[in-house]
Amino acid sequence: MLRIYDTRARQVEEIAAGRAVRMYTCGPTVYRHAHVGNLRTYLLSDLIRRVLERRRVRVLACQNITDVGHLTDSGSDKVLEQARAEGRSVGELARFYEDAFRDDTSALNIRPPEHTPRASETVDLMIELIARLIERGHAYEVPDGSVFFDVQTFPTYGEISGNRLDSLKPAHRIDAVDPRKRFHADWALWKPSSGELTWDSPWGRGFPGWHVECSAMSLRFLGAAFDIHVGGIDLRFPHHEDERAQSNAATGHEVVRHWVHGEHLLFDGRKMAKSTGNVVLLSDVAAAGLDPLAVRMAFLEHRYRQQLNLTWDTLRAADRTVRRWRARVAEWSESPSAPMAADYAERVEAAFTDDLDTPSALRILRDLERDESVAPGAKFETFLHLDQVLALDLSTEIGKARVLPPGAGELLEARGRAREARDWEEADRLREELAEMGVRVADTPDGQTWT
Structure with missing residues (x-):
């Protein structure tokens, strides 16, 4: 069975798979094209899936689509800003880049997940989760309609990243030292707003905080406990720490068995x-x-x-x-x-x-x-x-007419001239260069041939 490095456990562990494995991957924010560094995470999920399916394990995968920009903590609505810049509606922009993302992952032979919920269509799930956290004593509302997670009620915070709660210092941002918070590391679950892309809630009109999205979607589509959570190493803190705290606090138990992170791409x-x-x-x-x-x-x-x-x-x-x-x-x-x-x-x-x-x-x-x-x-x-x-499509040339790759014809001609000049060292070098292009050269009494 597959053994993989668990970030929280800090060791390689076996995926204790029965007949099925449930896996969640943090998906894209669809306001621009994903670059190849972004795509590395989704290849990681695809590899996990393919290796498990080789062992007749059914994989149920969920990957969110963040199509509402202010579900991030960036201080600005990226989707809305980009839509205005491109002269599109928010919906048109999000669908355009969502389709582009699917085209890219398809071109890389990354199998699509069974569930791809959009943030804009699952805000009701996020509101339900926030209400449950308040009910269980892990979140609190403040007079302006904001709701914060009370991180001091979750003593195992930091197990993924190694950041101890008592050593976390306020960040250099205004909201990091917000006097409305009980503790500076508390984060917003709901933010009041009367602008565009807002929703009604028990706490007034506003929008959910970024970290709520993945907790609500994974619990809804994969259940109260699932096997693997995948993401880039940059999401380890604070996103995955906050997500783990929300999900565990809402259910009363450890929701994710294995946290798997892919490294940065330069x-x-x-x-x-x-x-x-x-x-x-x-x-x-x-x-x-x-x-x-x-x-x-x-x-x-x-x-x-x-x-x-x-x-x-x-x-x-x-x-x-x-x-x-x-x-x-x-x-x-x-x-x-x-x-x-x-x-x-x-x-x-x-x-x-x-x-x-x-x-x-x-x-x-x-x-x-x-x-x-x-x-x-x-x-x-x-x-x-x-x-x-x-998944490199190695069978695609079977049965096709043999066509030399670009530049190979010139190399074959150069090698023919080298053989005529008895420059065997140059002929061997060109043979190796052609081999790297997928062209195999054989020498016969009648001259060189290739396949």
């Missing part, structure tokens, strides 16, 4: 963020002539809880590997059938279940690719079998 050594202008979209990857699944391959080359520094060079290398493997699989498909290479397959499967050790899995597959003692038909069966987890 691009060219810098954090990927719109504020710094260091943003790469999946559409940018396609515009550069690379297969979108090169991004998936580049992610698989690194452990999910390892910080990844992505570059255009690493993306191009990943693209070459994907194309080469597709060409190999197409070539092997024409060989006599043979049983799967069981030893290799078992080692790759073991890597998958060992805290999603995809880098080791890929190294083993490269060894299999080079192993001349394994029949081509066995390689074919093994690669396709394991592609059910890798």
Whole structure:
């Protein structure tokens, strides 16, 4: 069974799965395109799902869609501001970027979750949760209609991030030292407002705080206890700490069994963020002539809880590997059938279940690719079998007419000239470069051939 690092437990633990596993993932705020750093989290959820489903475990997944900007604590309504900037209604803007997000995840072969509730359509669930927290003594209303979570009623606060409640200091923000709060670390569950995108509630018209959303949705769609909660490492504090406190306080027990976090993604050594202008979209990857699944391959080359520094060079290398493997699989498909290479397959499967050790899995597959003692038909069966987890579409070239990738024709001509000049070192170098592009060259008495 899958063993994975639990952030709260601070150790690798086994997912004690029966016939079904329930998993929640913090979803996107749909007011702009998701960049590839955002998409890394959803690949993590997809890998967990695929590895578990390989073991005949049914996965029930829920992922929220934040389509109301002021459900964040940013102090501004991002969705509303962006809608005005683009000349759209809030609904039009949110649906546009929600569809774009689905297109991106589909291009990365990320399977869609069973439930994708929108924040704007589930405010009633959030109001019910807030009322329950007040009733259980974990939240309090103040005269202006605000409702705050009373964090001092939740003694295990900080178990995910390691931040102790007694050592938390007020942040450098006005609301962090709000005199209405009983304790400076209390956070808003409901905020009064008479502006756009507000709702009626027992405490007056307003809108819910950001952290309420995920608690309300996960409890509604996955039940009062579920197995896995996935998110980016940046959400560990305060979002996941606050979410855990709300959910546990509302139910009286530990709701989430395992908290799983993916690490940051850098691009060219810098954090990927719109504020710094260091943003790469999946559409940018396609515009550069690379297969979108090169991004998936580049992610698989690194452990999910390892910080990844992505570059255009690493993306191009990943693209070459994907194309080469597709060409190999197409070539092997024409060989006599043979049983799967069981030893290799078992080692790759073991890597998958060992805290999603995809880098080791890929190294083993490269060894299999080079192993001349394994029949081509066995390689074919093994690669396709394991592609059910890798999801690199390795079968797409089977049965297609062989077409050289861009630039390969020039390299073949250059290699032919090198052979005529008896420059064997240059010929070997070009052979290796062509192999990286998925073109296998063979020398015959009549000249070089390629597949």
